[in-house]
Amino acid sequence: MKAVDTNLLKLLKKSDRFVVPIYQRVYSWGDAECEQLWQDIIRAGKREKLNSHFTGSIVYIERDQGSNTSREPDLIIDGQQRVTTVTLVLAALAAKLETMPVEAQEPEPGFAPQKIRGLYLRNEYESGDDYFKLTLSQRDRDALKAVVRSAPMPKTTSRVADNYAYFVARLNDPELDLTHVCKGLDKLVVVDVKLTRGMDDPQLVFESMNATGKKLSQADLIRNFVLMDLPPAQQEQLYEDYWFPMERLFQGNDEKRFDEFVRHYLTVKTNSIPRLIEIYEAFKTYAFEQESAGSSRDDLVIDLSRHATWFANMALGKEPEKNLVRRFAEVDQLATVTYPFQLRLYADYAAGVLSGEDFAAILDAVISYLFRRVICRIPTNSLNKTFATLSAAIDEDNYVVSVCARLLTLPNYRRFPTDEEFEEALKSTDMYNVKRRSYFFRKMENYGRKEEVSIAEYTIEHIMPQNANPTWQEALGVNWEVDHDRYLHTLGNLTLTGYNPEYSDRPFEDKRDMEGGFKHSPLRLNQGLAQLDAWNAVEIGKRANTLAAQAVAIWARPKFDEAVLVGYKESFSDQKRFDWSQAHAILDALPAGRWTSYNNLAEAVGTGPVAMAGHLSRSADCANAYRVLRWDGRVADEFRWHDPEDQRDPIDVLRADGINITDGHADAEQQLAVEDLLALVGEDEL
Numbered sequence: 001m002k003a004v005d006t007n008l009l010k011l012l013k014k015s016d017r018f019v020v021p022i023y024q025r026v027y028s029w030g031d032a033e034c035e036q037l038w039q040d041i042i043r044a045g046k047r048e049k050l051n052s053h054f055t056g057s058i059v060y061i062e063r064d065q066g067s068n069t070s071r072e073p074d075l076i077i078d079g080q081q082r083v084t085t086v087t088l089v090l091a092a093l094a095a096k097l098e099t100m101p102v103e104a105q106e107p108e109p110g111f112a113p114q115k116i117r118g119l120y121l122r123n124e125y126e127s128g129d130d131y132f133k134l135t136l137s138q139r140d141r142d143a144l145k146a147v148v149r150s151a152p153m154p155k156t157t158s159r160v161a162d163n164y165a166y167f168v169a170r171l172n173d174p175e176l177d178l179t180h181v182c183k184g185l186d187k188l189v190v191v192d193v194k195l196t197r198g199m200d201d202p203q204l205v206f207e208s209m210n211a212t213g214k215k216l217s218q219a220d221l222i223r224n225f226v227l228m229d230l231p232p233a234q235q236e237q238l239y240e241d242y243w244f245p246m247e248r249l250f251q252g253n254d255e256k257r258f259d260e261f262v263r264h265y266l267t268v269k270t271n272s273i274p275r276l277i278e279i280y281e282a283f284k285t286y287a288f289e290q291e292s293a294g295s296s297r298d299d300l301v302i303d304l305s306r307h308a309t310w311f312a313n314m315a316l317g318k319e320p321e322k323n324l325v326r327r328f329a330e331v332d333q334l335a336t337v338t339y340p341f342q343l344r345l346y347a348d349y350a351a352g353v354l355s356g357e358d359f360a361a362i363l364d365a366v367i368s369y370l371f372r373r374v375i376c377r378i379p380t381n382s383l384n385k386t387f388a389t390l391s392a393a394i395d396e397d398n399y400v401v402s403v404c405a406r407l408l409t410l411p412n413y414r415r416f417p418t419d420e421e422f423e424e425a426l427k428s429t430d431m432y433n434v435k436r437r438s439y440f441f442r443k444m445e446n447y448g449r450k451e452e453v454s455i456a457e458y459t460i461e462h463i464m465p466q467n468a469n470p471t472w473q474e475a476l477g478v479n480w481e482v483d484h485d486r487y488l489h490t491l492g493n494l495t496l497t498g499y500n501p502e503y504s505d506r507p508f509e510d511k512r513d514m515e516g517g518f519k520h521s522p523l524r525l526n527q528g529l530a531q532l533d534a535w536n537a538v539e540i541g542k543r544a545n546t547l548a549a550q551a552v553a554i555w556a557r558p559k560f561d562e563a564v565l566v567g568y569k570e571s572f573s574d575q576k577r578f579d580w581s582q583a584h585a586i587l588d589a590l591p592a593g594r595w596t597s598y599n600n601l602a603e604a605v606g607t608g609p610v611a612m613a614g615h616l617s618r619s620a621d622c623a624n625a626y627r628v629l630r631w632d633g634r635v636a637d638e639f640r641w642h643d644p645e646d647q648r649d650p651i652d653v654l655r656a657d658g659i660n661i662t663d664g665h666a667d668a669e670q671q672l673a674v675e676d677l678l679a680l681v682g683e684d685e686l
Helices: 008-014 031-046 080-098 113-121 138-149 159-171 178-186 202-208 218-227 232-249 257-270 276-292 297-315 322-334 339-350 356-375 383-393 396-408 419-428 437-446 470-476 480-487 508-513 537-554 562-572 581-589 598-605 609-618 650-656 674-680
Strands: 002-007 053-061 074-078 188-195 459-462 494-497
Touching: 002 008, 008 053, 008 080, 008 113, 008 178, 008 188, 031 053, 031 080, 031 159, 031 178, 031 188, 053 080, 074 080, 074 188, 080 113, 080 138, 080 159, 080 178, 138 159, 178 188, 218 232, 218 257, 218 276, 218 297, 232 297, 257 276, 257 297, 257 339, 276 297, 297 322, 297 339, 322 356, 322 437, 339 356, 339 383, 356 396, 356 419, 383 396, 396 562, 419 537, 437 494, 437 537, 470 480, 480 537, 581 598, 581 674, 598 609, 598 674
Parallel strands: 053 188
Antiparallel strands: 002 188, 053 074, 459 494
16 A cells, blocks of 8 residues: 555546446535635645645545556545545636636636636547546436536536535636635645555455545445455346345435344344444454355345345335335334344245234234333333344244234233333323324324325414413313313323414314314314313313223234143243343443443333342353442442352442542442443433
């Protein structure tokens, strides 16, 4: 590898051709990056004492020697955003200078239009792709060619067109001194990093570069990794047939979900959940393991593409089977941690092992499991581990029963709420401030309808208003204040309306009878209100009972004979199957000067504090176990170092770590809560 500081224009002049390989990300600089480069150019051009301005690195693989009649281009693997943008500035500058009087067309030596194009943009005596000094990857290629040829811009979504227009507008500023632009461009300096084919590892160099520019996503890194070191023909075949179609699944607002997909894919393949910031490293590890086992890079890309299609069907609304579309959308609204399990389901569905009807039945159970837990306020921390390991319960001969039985026999924090627990929570919880309230009311209104009613234009209405004015106080009776506080945000008092401002704090009779009132409402949720003469605690309770019973039926809990569940529970043997890897990862990441409790660590990974204490006492793999204390910050009486000869006092070790101990109690301000522990391993969000 050779790395030297060099003038960027000289590098462009010296190189016959730079090509951005197909595996590189598309050109993506926006207005902010273009503005920064423009200001750098102008500032450098204005400052006479400044000889150069550093603008990052250009890393490329030098061309093969080729033959006398065929010369290979240099392949850019880092710095394409910068080179492309400077090319656009040069092209816009050449176009601007051509509009000037002949005597003003070369404001600085070497910057006449024909010189700019001949030295930095074109190979005038070549044809085809060889005519262009810079060739971009597929989606940007034609747009840049049009710019360099001064041809009409084709219809495109490429940022090349937008950014070229940006620089054309900048250069048309009547206050602009073009000599500053020319001088600034001439002062741009880069680190010229040339890699030698067969000697340097482009991927390692690519990963280690810390040049300025837009941060690469995990998807960018993975794409480069799987394609970079393949022969060009194989690169193109894999990219065109598998990678590019996969990229198209994740365009626009869905682009960021590619990283999420790869994380779920790795969870399925490795039975371990990679941290959000370590997806690329985990993917590389998996890829190397697959290659060691005899799989090719083609096999890996094809398998990834196949799973991406399944994920897009489920998460991005691309499923062709109508019976599954709504269910996929519901699961995605409730949680995304279910996808490792769903990918296994879809694989079996695609292979014909799982029928569409059974797939739908399992999704219904998952939806009910997730939503009931939301309403019952059960912590979500254990869900990722639950769904990462749920595939282990699958019995392909009894697919639906085995999965549902596993959900029904999960203990403690992972439990499937019963009908009684769910119904009571529905009637008593603050439904107005539940995160999934829109989902709840939409499904309540539309359940069983063939033609769904959109509730986008409706808002949540408190039948008994938030402001209990004298009229409402009288209607509620002597205990109006207690009843108002108790029932205001509960299910029985909430409905949907398009007339929220008109209803305001009006008496119930007005809300019932006015134009657009409950009597005239087309919504099922408002049926029954028209027949009431008054609205008070009794009627709120009755309506809550009715709606809660409907919800129990809608988000149904699967029903099986107790003997079936007992049999499956014994076969699952939860204690034997529990995966402690997340607890180990949290302990590894637990920083000095902080502690946590058995309760918090247990809740974070979805087990109980007694089981957690037992595991920490038995497992020598648990780093920092001495930082796990009782709920009151005391060292557990049963705590022992795993080395019988270790006689250190754990309190002394904790103090040496920076934890304040007073009367045997660790400082509560230094304790990490459940959400803090999950954040250590990137698991603080569903």
